[in-house]
Amino acid sequence: MNVVIIGASGYSGAELASLVAKHPHFSLEGCYVSEQSLDKDKLLSELYPEHTGLLDTLLLPLTEEAFSVIEQQADYVCLCTDHKVSVELAPKFLALGKKVFDLSGGYRLAKTSDYDTYYGFEHPYAQWLKQAQYGLAEWFAQDIANAQLIAVAGCYPTAALNALKPLKNANLLTDDQVIINAVSGVTGAGRKANIATHFCEVSLAPYGLFTHRHTPEIAQYLDHPVLFTPHLGNFPRGILETIYLTLKPGTRSEDIEKAYQVLADEPLIRLKGSTIPTIKGVVKQPYVDIGWQQQGEQLIVVVAIDNLLKGAAGQALQCMNIVNKKPSYVGLKGVC
Numbered sequence: 001m002n003v004v005i006i007g008a009s010g011y012s013g014a015e016l017a018s019l020v021a022k023h024p025h026f027s028l029e030g031c032y033v034s035e036q037s038l039d040k041d042k043l044l045s046e047l048y049p050e051h052t053g054l055l056d057t058l059l060l061p062l063t064e065e066a067f068s069v070i071e072q073q074a075d076y077v078c079l080c081t082d083h084k085v086s087v088e089l090a091p092k093f094l095a096l097g098k099k100v101f102d103l104s105g106g107y108r109l110a111k112t113s114d115y116d117t118y119y120g121f122e123h124p125y126a127q128w129l130k131q132a133q134y135g136l137a138e139w140f141a142q143d144i145a146n147a148q149l150i151a152v153a154g155c156y157p158t159a160a161l162n163a164l165k166p167l168k169n170a171n172l173l174t175d176d177q178v179i180i181n182a183v184s185g186v187t188g189a190g191r192k193a194n195i196a197t198h199f200c201e202v203s204l205a206p207y208g209l210f211t212h213r214h215t216p217e218i219a220q221y222l223d224h225p226v227l228f229t230p231h232l233g234n235f236p237r238g239i240l241e242t243i244y245l246t247l248k249p250g251t252r253s254e255d256i257e258k259a260y261q262v263l264a265d266e267p268l269i270r271l272k273g274s275t276i277p278t279i280k281g282v283v284k285q286p287y288v289d290i291g292w293q294q295q296g297e298q299l300i301v302v303v304a305i306d307n308l309l310k311g312a313a314g315q316a317l318q319c320m321n322i323v324n325k326k327p328s329y330v331g332l333k334g335v336c
Ligand SMILES: NC(=O)C1=CN([C@@H]2O[C@H](COP(=O)(O)OP(=O)(O)OC[C@H]3O[C@@H](n4cnc5c(N)ncnc54)[C@H](OP(=O)(O)O)[C@@H]3O)[C@@H](O)[C@H]2O)C=CC1
Pocket: 006, 007, 008, 009, 010, 011, 012, 013, 032, 033, 034, 035, 036, 037, 038, 039, 062, 079, 080, 081, 082, 083, 085, 103, 104, 105, 154, 155, 187, 188, 189, 190, 191, 192, 307, 308, 311, 312
């Protein structure tokens, strides 16, 4: 399959380009940036010298002519662009008959009103929003396989949903809100310069209290209310979430272990029982690490992922493998 990446100079785009370039079934046909980009006509490996030899690929401007080239060349188009940019680009590539894998949040939520509330823009393509398939690889593989537009799951939601859906599906949660405290490395905020992510400014602080756009995303796909608070930490990559919940009375440790068995055979999920996952354990790895400890009716679940792999490019590649009718872990296990 021929793959084109839009937004290839960004953190998730470059990560995905490197995965595609090494993949046994995919060929990296084109790497694009915006027409006005300061990086156009540079080699991707100039920006990411660790990929010298692998990604000596020109960053091309996404001009009108580029769309014709992509129409001829590409089977899969990956949008590693900001939400608003993706919202506008996806229908154009869909109209060309391409399979579109959007790493942004532009097509993840069911209700257009949530875009007004949480994204700050009116969603213009309700029809495509209805047809988009949420790309949470371990949970929706069958629907992903047949979709034309895949809205790859968000980074924080990927961790939260894999940690919580087994418990929800086993009917172990009370109706209480689940509390999710998350911390992310700074690559989560993207590559463009921003004072809030400046090296000298970042320490450890929460942000987006009550308003972060991943709140409705987690609640929608968990079908349960959540109180989600992200924090920015002063390290480059990785996400760790500490999740507090109340179990139904009488829930035994065996019930929890049994609930998590639904993920036991997933090659990219590592169930760690009472061992607490760490960011160190997942950085540059494609896995979700999940651990938990129980005290009576209280359960604390800790989950860790690499935001750029399982939280973005790794999961996008899983979705591409699924659409290509291959095991989702191809090109990911043993990635580093
Ligand atoms: N970083 C992360 O951990 C995660 C990110 N995501 C999502 O993935 C998307 C990309 O994120 P990230 O990689 O961090 O972002 P970056 O800011 O690092 O990269 C954005 C890329 O988009 C390009 N771009 C901007 N405008 C356009 C345009 N109009 N046409 C084509 N290309 C354009 C930029 O290049 P230039 O501006 O030079 O044109 C750059 O290559 C976002 O929607 C984000 O929410 C999802 C999960 C995790």
